[in-house]
Amino acid sequence: MITITAATGQLGRLVIAELLESGVPASEIVAAVRNPQKAADLAERGVQVRHADYDQPETLEPAFAGTGKLLLIPSAIYGQRFPQMKTAVQAAVAAHVPLVAYASFVNAATSTLRLADEHKQAEACIRESGLPFVFLRNGAYTELYCGELGDLAPALESGRMIGSGGNGKISGAARPDLAAAAAAVLTGDGPVNTAYELGGEAFTLVDVAAEFAAQSGKPLVYQDLPVEEYAKTLVGWGVPEPFADLLADTSFAISRGDWHTGSTDLQQLIGRPATPLANVVTAALKAL
Ligand SMILES: NC(=O)c1ccc[n+]([C@@H]2O[C@H](COP(=O)([O-])OP(=O)(O)OC[C@H]3O[C@@H](n4cnc5c(N)ncnc54)[C@H](OP(=O)(O)O)[C@@H]3O)[C@@H](O)[C@H]2O)c1
Known part of the structure; x- marks a missing residue:
């Protein structure tokens, strides 16, 4: 299971779709969710839906019972x-998840991002378990750089994308690729006690703007701002200050190389090249 x-x-959802597509019977998949009503479509397909709310610890061990492989998102x-x-x-330990x-x-x-701190702690906790x-x-x-944050339409209108990433490279990965990699690990018998660095084709924020300009036919350039100015601009757009600071730190970290990896783990796990930036840009423009 x-x-x-x-x-x-x-x-x-994408991981479950990949598992089903790769032939895992629906009855051997458990969708462990905070709100089972939101998973009614999965239940209709035969996937087991169980209540698992991280903030209700008592729901977790029963949700993990009988699990062979657990993906914690x-x-x-x-x-x-x-x-x-x-x-x-703790619930996975109690449920004897293998x-x-x-x-x-x-x-x-090694990441210096503030956002990475909790992941470092979680990894340490899993190792210690x-x-x-x-x-x-x-x-x-x-997708986050291609309009998912609601910033694409205003950027195309103003002709300007902003950030603090400089010329730093981002090994971005499309969600479906990351889901396929997760499904490959969950269905395979690869090594354990290991880490995969999952990044696709590297691009800069300048590349993102150039790709949108090329595909949309509208002038669009990337303008790099000092991190404090970028945070202030976000606040001016109505983003709450602590979140604006976090977003600006996340962008600035691109310039420090934190979002880049030379690893080919993603391509190896999915057995094909990663989805190029251009495809994600095409989809984003279609969705506008
Ligand atoms: N690599 C990246 O660039 C990147 C970017 C952003 C986030 N992330 C991380 O990757 C995760 C998955 O990404 P995503 O795109 O799938 O995010 P998402 O669409 O926002 O999904 C987040 C999920 O977390 C669930 N959740 C929230 N509170 C919960 C709780 N108390 N107990 C159990 N489940 C809870 C939500 O449940 P409901 O459906 O009930 O709301 C939702 O299913 C994110 O949550 C975040 O940690 C990664």
């Missing part, structure tokens, strides 16, 4: 992720 937590999220709630993962790892795969963060061991593990250190979702 393969159990996926946060399975109603975008990544979780953290919530997106900054500051809560580590305590939530700690609780989930393998935990954790959806971590690229370069987690004694559970056999695989760390899937996911690169930045390419």
Whole structure:
């Protein structure tokens, strides 16, 4: 049995779709979710839906019962992720889960990003638990740079994309590629107690703007701002200050190389080249 937590999220849903496509019977997949009603479509397809809310520890051990491989996908709630993962790892130990795969963060061991801290703590907690593990250190979702944050339409209108990443390279990865990599680990018999650095084709923020300009036929350039100015601009757009600081730190970290990996683990796991930036840009423009 393969159990996926946060399975109603975008990544979780894609992992389940990959597992089904690769021939895993629906009855051997558990969608462990905070809100089972949101997973009604998965239940209709025969996937087992179980209640698993990180903030309700008593739901976790029963949700993990009988699991052969567990994929822990953290919530997106900054500051809560580590305590939530700690609780989930304790439940996995209690449920005698034989393998935990954790959806971590690229370069987690060395990253200087504030966002990486909770992933470092979660990885350490899993190592200390004694559970056999695989760390899937996911690169930045390419979709995040292609309008998912709601910034594409205004950028195309103003002709300007902004950030603090300088000429730093991002080994972005499309979510479906990361989901395919997770499914490959969950269905394979590869090494345990190991970490995969999962990044696709590297691009800069200048490349992103240039690709949108080329495909849309509209002038668009990337303008690099000092990190404090970028944070202030985000605040001016209505982003709450602590979140604006975090986003600016995340962008600035591109210039420090934190979002780049030379690893080919992603391509090897999925058995094909990673989705190019151009394809994600095409999809983003279609969705506008
Ligand atoms: N690599 C990257 O660039 C990147 C970027 C952003 C985030 N991430 C991380 O990757 C994770 C998955 O990404 P995603 O795109 O699938 O995010 P997402 O679509 O926002 O999904 C987050 C999931 O977390 C679930 N969740 C929230 N609180 C929970 C709780 N208390 N107990 C159990 N589940 C809970 C949500 O449940 P509901 O469906 O009930 O809301 C949702 O299913 C994120 O949560 C975040 O930790 C990575």
